[in-house]
Amino acid sequence: MRKARLLTTAALAVASAGLLAPPAAAAGGLEIHPATVTPGTTVTVHTTACGSGGSASGDASAVGAGAFTLTGTQEEDHEEDAVGRFEVPPSAQPGTYEIVAKCSGSGASGKQVTGDLVVTITSTAAAPEQQPVAPKGHVKTGVGGALGPDPVQTAAGVAALAVAAAGGTWLLHRRARGDRI
Template sequence: MRTTARLLTGTALTVAATLGLGTQASYAGDAGNGGNAGKVEALEVYPSTAPPGTTITVNTTACGPGGHGVGDAHSLGAGKFDLTPGTHKEVVVGQFTIPRHTKPGVHGIAVRCANGKRAAGDLVVRHHKHPSGHVDTGVGGSVGPDTTQIAAGVAVLAASAVGGTLLLRRRASGATQDS
């Protein structure tokens, strides 16, 4: 019976950790400050996936109406940035640019508000591969010359011209086909 209880408890803890149910426990030590000091609120990151050189906009309601905050993008090498009230009075907004040297991967962005609250979000940095070679769009100009296709095209045009000429000549001479 004791083995079954341990197995079920271990399974329940594993499921809770997998689902993220255990994340609130890491902030339990801050409950003495009114419960808000340790709570990390959501930080919206737009775009959430981008290559280096892109300007990123973040916003949160954690700082409150008319609030201010300081963002931290050191994980990207971008340093600190300011958050100021946005067009919606309850939202603060800030921007930074992903440095060219930033490595691909998931990078955490954090904000500390003047009211003591915090917000965090993730940014995925991806490097775009530049296309190489010709692009076959069907319009020409970007595809290198293929002598087989050129020869086939010339043959089709020549056959059409000969056939058209013979047809026009036959009509002009008044010859008709009897069926």
Template sequence: MRRRTARLLTATALTAAAFSGPVAGAVAGAVAPVPLAEGDFAPLEVWPKSAAPGATVTVNTTACGPGGHADGDATTVGGGRFRLVPGTHEEVVVGQFQIARGTRPGTYDIGATCADGEYATGDLVVVERQGPQGRVRTGVGGGTTTAADPPKIAAGAAVLAAAAAGGTWLLRRRASGTQG
């Protein structure tokens, strides 16, 4: 029971870190926004910078100013439009979207338009989805598992059945021998 609680707490902490990590990183390195020349775009931080189709991506920017908000555009990767709202630090707006499953590998522009008209842009690199190969950590039990192999499963079941039958036979034999 103690192990299960520890895993649950670890998973909760990792989830919280995943959602606060990009914001914390952006704020740690953030300085007051530099005024942009006409036609320039503010940076839109994209995290992770590269991801496979199906992944959730977080973006943030300081372009909107304290307490601002923005409308994001990830239609280039099938993520549609999304909202950026003030994060933990009021000068940073944050939003998320998901890369569509059919998106092809490549570099895509992601944009955000602030309520005050400022525009921020960043690049997202979509990589090919890699299926699990070899052993996979499942988070259940202490070891690893591999893909199901029906012949091995059948052989294991036969061994267990034989052991159960043999054990039953020995117990009956022993029981009948002690009574006689």
């Protein structure tokens, strides 16, 4: 009985490891650089799905850019890449758009690959001089605090309040005694 449990446990462990393992990355997917853009940005798209020297026809009409062509590159490190470019139109709205490329030519003809392009209104990589700056110093709103920037004015205000409080107390005391003013 114990042997049966060990075998069952081992079988479940192997099966669950296979189920829980992340799926292998799809070979030759559509890579988009940069993946997050603002309207008016030029985007570079490349894939290895079309094979060495392959080409593809791209479709960026989802974002409003229309068709573009991916052609084989002559770079030594990227001999199997098909590369293309398109510009995101200035009228593009924020959102995630699917960009599609369909291989043409030799062995991979008709193979379709996709990738996601995210369009935002603001740039994610703002230059240091464009970073927001925190305010410093006092804000002149017309409403003072107990410890304002000028100690003379603060002392004068405290003295005026003390005189008013003393005078009000003296008047209430006289009224309570029945004295007339």
